[in-house]
Structures are given as C-alpha cells and as structure tokens.
Amino acid sequence: MLNLMKSEQYRFIRTKNYYFYGLLCAVLMAAAAVTLNVFHHSDPGFTYGNERFFYRNVLAMMPVVFALLTIFTGILMGDHKYVLKNTVAYGFSRRSIYTAKLLVTLAGFLLFALVLVGISVLLGSKLLLRSYEYALTEYCQMLLGMLPIMIAGVTTYFCINAVMNKNAQISTVFLLIYFLPYMILGALKGRYVWAAWLHSHSPAYYLFNAYDVASYPAWEPWITGMVYTVFFYVLGLYLFRKEEF
Numbered sequence: 001m002l003n004l005m006k007s008e009q010y011r012f013i014r015t016k017n018y019y020f021y022g023l024l025c026a027v028l029m030a031a032a033a034v035t036l037n038v039f040h041h042s043d044p045g046f047t048y049g050n051e052r053f054f055y056r057n058v059l060a061m062m063p064v065v066f067a068l069l070t071i072f073t074g075i076l077m078g079d080h081k082y083v084l085k086n087t088v089a090y091g092f093s094r095r096s097i098y099t100a101k102l103l104v105t106l107a108g109f110l111l112f113a114l115v116l117v118g119i120s121v122l123l124g125s126k127l128l129l130r131s132y133e134y135a136l137t138e139y140c141q142m143l144l145g146m147l148p149i150m151i152a153g154v155t156t157y158f159c160i161n162a163v164m165n166k167n168a169q170i171s172t173v174f175l176l177i178y179f180l181p182y183m184i185l186g187a188l189k190g191r192y193v194w195a196a197w198l199h200s201h202s203p204a205y206y207l208f209n210a211y212d213v214a215s216y217p218a219w220e221p222w223i224t225g226m227v228y229t230v231f232f233y234v235l236g237l238y239l240f241r242k243e244e245f
Contacts, residue, residue, distance in 0.1 A: 017075045022112055026119050032057065033123035040129065051124040052135035058120055059142050059211040066153055066178070066207050069109075070171040073157040076108045077101070098240045102158050102233070109154050117143060145218060146210055148225025149203045153178070155229045159236030162243060178204050203228060 033054055040049020121136065132138075157174050164170045182204035188195035199205060206221045 015075060018108070018112070021072060021075060022115065025116055029058065029116070029120050030123060033127045037127045050129045050131040050135075052130075052132045052138070054124045054128050055120070055135060055139040056211045059139070059146075062146055062210040063204070063207045066150065067175060069150070069153045069157060070167070070174050072109065072112070073105060073154050073161075074167055074170075076105045077158070077161060094241050095237060098162070098237050102155065102236075105158060106151060106154055109150070113147075113150070141218070142210055142214070145206065145214065145221045148222045148229070149206055150225075152203060152225045152228035152232070155236070156232045159232040159239065162236045162240040178202075182208075 036049045036054055039046045121139070124139075125136070153174075156177060157170065160170045160173050164173070182199065182202050185195045185199035185202065189199045190196075200216070201220065201224055203221075203224055206224065209215075
C-alpha cells in the first residue's frame with residue numbers, strides 16, 4: 001500500500017490544476033480582506049473592517065466550499081478509472097488500491113485546507129482590526145468542527161466515483177445526498193420531532209451554521225462526519241470490488 005500511496009502522491013503533486021485552484025481561492029480571500037480594509041480606512045462609519053467579520057464570512061461560505069469539493073476532489077483524483085485499470089493489472093488488491101487512493105486524496109485536501117486557513121489567518125491578522133480578543137480562537141474552533149464534515153464529503157465523492165464516470169452525474173448525486181435530505185427535513189421539522197432531530201444533526205446543518213456560535217456540543221459534527229465517512233468508505237469499497245475494468 002505504501003508504494004501505491006507514493007505513486008498517487010507523486011501524481012497529484014504534479015497536477016497543475018491543484019495549484020491553480022488553490023491560487024484562485026487565495027486571491028478571492030485576499031480580495032475580500034483588502035476590500036474590507038479599504039472601506040475601513042475610507043469610511044469612519046464602516047463597522048465591518050475587522051478580523052472577526054472576515055472570519056465569519058469565510059465560515060459562511062462553507063456550504064459553497066463543500067459543494068466545490070466535487071471539483072477539487074476530481075482534480076486530485078485525475079483520470080481515476082484509467083489509473084485504476086492499470087493498477088489492478090499489476091496485481092494489487094482492490095482494497096489496497098481504493099484505500100491508498102482515498103488516503104492520498106484526503107492528505108491532498110488536508111494540505112490544501114491547511115494552507116488556505118493559514119492564508120486567511122494571515123490576511124485577517126495583518127490587514128484587519130481585531131475588535132474581538134478571541135476572534136482567532138473562535139475561528140479555529142469553528143473550522144475544526146467543519147473538518148469531519150469535509151472529510152466525509154471527500155470520502156462520499158470518492159465512493160460515487162467508484163461507479164460513475166461522468167463528472168456532472170457524480171456532482172449531482174453528491175449534492176443530492178447532502179442537501180436534498182436537509183431541505184426535506186427542514187420542511188418537516190415543524191411537524192415531526194424525529195425530522196427536527198435529523199435536520200439538526202445532518203452535515204448540511206453544520207455547514208449552514210458554521211459562521212454562528214455553536215448551539216451544539218463540539219463533538220456532534222465529529223460523530224456525524226465519522227458516521228458518513230465510515231458508511232461511504234465501506235459502500236465505496238464494496239462497489240469498487242464489484243466494478244469491472
């Protein structure tokens with residue numbers, strides 16, 4: 001498995017779109033921070049040119065970031081089916097292949113996320129006013145709560161990709177899995193207690209409420225993320241074993 005992971009790591013490190021995508025995200029965050037800074041200095045009545053507001057806006061974009069995992073994970077995986085066909089031909093077990101590729105994809109995502117978080121902290125602390133002493137601590141705590149949900153998203157996309165070829169289909173199924181139940185349960189939560197409970201424990205709920213002070217225990221999104229991650233890992237591995245190349 002280690003050899004497979006090294007091979008996958010080498011492949012995605014050489015993927016140019018990985019860096020282009022990261023650069024685009026960094027530029028968008030920089031543009032937001034600079035805009036707040038300019039308004040703060042040009043308009044004395046502008047109250048949003050502070051670090052906490054910037055961090056809250058980054059967190060408010062979590063549903064969009066999650067949806068864009070379909071693009072990012074696709075970039076990391078590359079020509080998934082072609083690579084898998086060749087790898088299976090070399091005699092590696094399908095479990096090793098699937099797990100190794102998933103772990104490297106997750107590592108690529110975590111590295112990407114860590115760099116962007118670092119850039120956002122640098123922008124917020126250097127360009128904007130610190131109006132709240134614990135703004136950075138609050139930001140990091142909220143991001144930590146999003147981590148298991150994002151890991152579940154990458155694992156889910158990987159699972160779907162094991163049986164589908166077209167990116168549009170994969171992205172559609174991915175978004176339906178996470179956002180359709182949230183909307184349905186949101187419509188039913190006023191009528192049924194069980195619907196309200198499921199709605200408030202769904203991954204999309206944590207994404208849409210990432211910017212606000214958490215009204216739930218810190219461990220809740222971790223449990224939800226772990227359940228989705230394990231389920232879609234097991235399902236994806238099962239489907240991958242059944243797949244013919």
